[in-house]
Amino acid sequence: GCGMSDDTIKRVTDPFYTTRTTRKVGLGIPLLKEACERCNGYFNINSEIGKGTTVECSFERDNIDRAPVGNMGDTIITIINSLNNCELLYNYSTDEKSFVLSTLELRNILGGADIKSNDILLWVKEYINENMKNMSNY
Template sequence: MKEISMHILDIAMNSIKAGASLLEIEITDSEKDNLVKIAIKDNGAGMSEETLKKVTDPFFTTRTTRKVGLGLPMLKGSCERCNGKLEIDSQLGVGTTVLCWFERNNIDRAPMGNMGDTIMTIINSMENCELIYTHGTDRGNFVLNTEEIKNMLDCSSLNDGEVLLWIKDFINENISELSIN
């Protein structure tokens, strides 16, 4: 994938399909530490130990509509090309945590991509799930919590087009203010 945000979208969609009611995405972009770190945690169905051992094999998938699963294997390769690593922890009935990091200044590191678009797409795909998105840099942190937004707007869903566009712009503006470059 050409942008890290697409990896995040892929993992988030897997979390939603796994029945998560809470999805947490945390990005740390530190020039000082020369590190981009991403943690994606859900309380979905989780994976068995057997599945967890195979999940980074591109020829393994739990889907019945195809014979390959490229999302996590591609993310693993992207991390490793940038002197980083991918770790996955999962328990059946508890949930899954995907943690990955990249050397920030590595020439092979893909750009972050448009996180506003990515988070907007994730929110639009959620029905019975809340999202906490945290984006931090050396300049500070930004947090978006869908439950808090629903409470402020006094609504049960954020799937209104105008609300989604506002969320996208809100995220992009706040990330821009935290931007290192």
């Protein structure tokens, strides 16, 4: 996105605050923050107007309250398909291994091909799922 003001950053974790006009609540960020903190992890959001926003979160891997990771392939291609004028950097790390996916790097490799095309999204999904299976304790 285009970044958020300091006032918006202060309010973004309130589930009854949203900049959307189609509904009166915004649950995504508040639920993510709560899930991180419930599992001895952390949540951090930094944003600068005109530059964009970075959301960083961590979960204690062996915490009994940590929800399963889920199908990251489907999740990431859904996010990629909704990106407009921004990039996604996904980093999944354990004590032993790390997997990183950067849409900016993918766009450079693709050399102008549409990252949102079905063939590319299906490849990205398979690439993510294959790498996630190779992570320890997935």
